[in-house]
Amino acid sequence: MLTDQEWTAIVECDAAYDGQFYYGVRTTGIFCRPSCKSRTPKREHVHAYASTAEALTDGLRPCKRCRPDGLRQPDEEWAASIAKAIRTHYADKITLSMLAEQQHVSPFHMHRTFKRICGVTPAAYLLLTRIEAAKQLLRSSVRTIGEIGEQVGLPSPAHFATVFQRAEGCTPTQYRLAHNNQRAEGPHE
Known part of the structure; x- marks a missing residue:
């Protein structure tokens, strides 16, 4: 009662x-x-x-929100679960608010905790994840730059090229050419 x-x-x-x-x-x-x-x-x-x-x-x-059983996830485990969600869904449209809602916390708290644990913000981690996926695709596929950008969650080719160049110091095309040349030359003895 x-x-x-x-x-x-x-x-x-x-x-x-x-x-x-x-x-x-x-x-x-x-x-x-x-x-x-x-x-x-x-x-x-x-x-x-x-x-x-x-x-x-x-x-x-x-309840996963108030954790009445007294079991709180350590911040490191929590940050790892956020990072995993980003790695799993990097190609989707992800916002800080969406991630925070999934974790049942405020966006500010999630942002602050993730940055403290991982050294980068969730948005920066998302961008790094997208760039790493794009680099792998540039090395291993013949897709166009626009298709690769779209596949990694950056659908505007111009924006993708700009973000990639800012992160890697070269355009996606230059990156592809450099890595295709290295592969063509083979290992040096």
């Missing part, structure tokens, strides 16, 4: 009640802390629990 005091704590995201009780939402199968910033559920779907063990026993899983 959910008391009026518990319901008020949930609606107001009151951190003072964290640890005193947890609430589960039957329709989603998730349980949260009272301070969770997720959307307020309908009261008729909410059940209060004295402990996380009770909620788990009732078949609910912990």
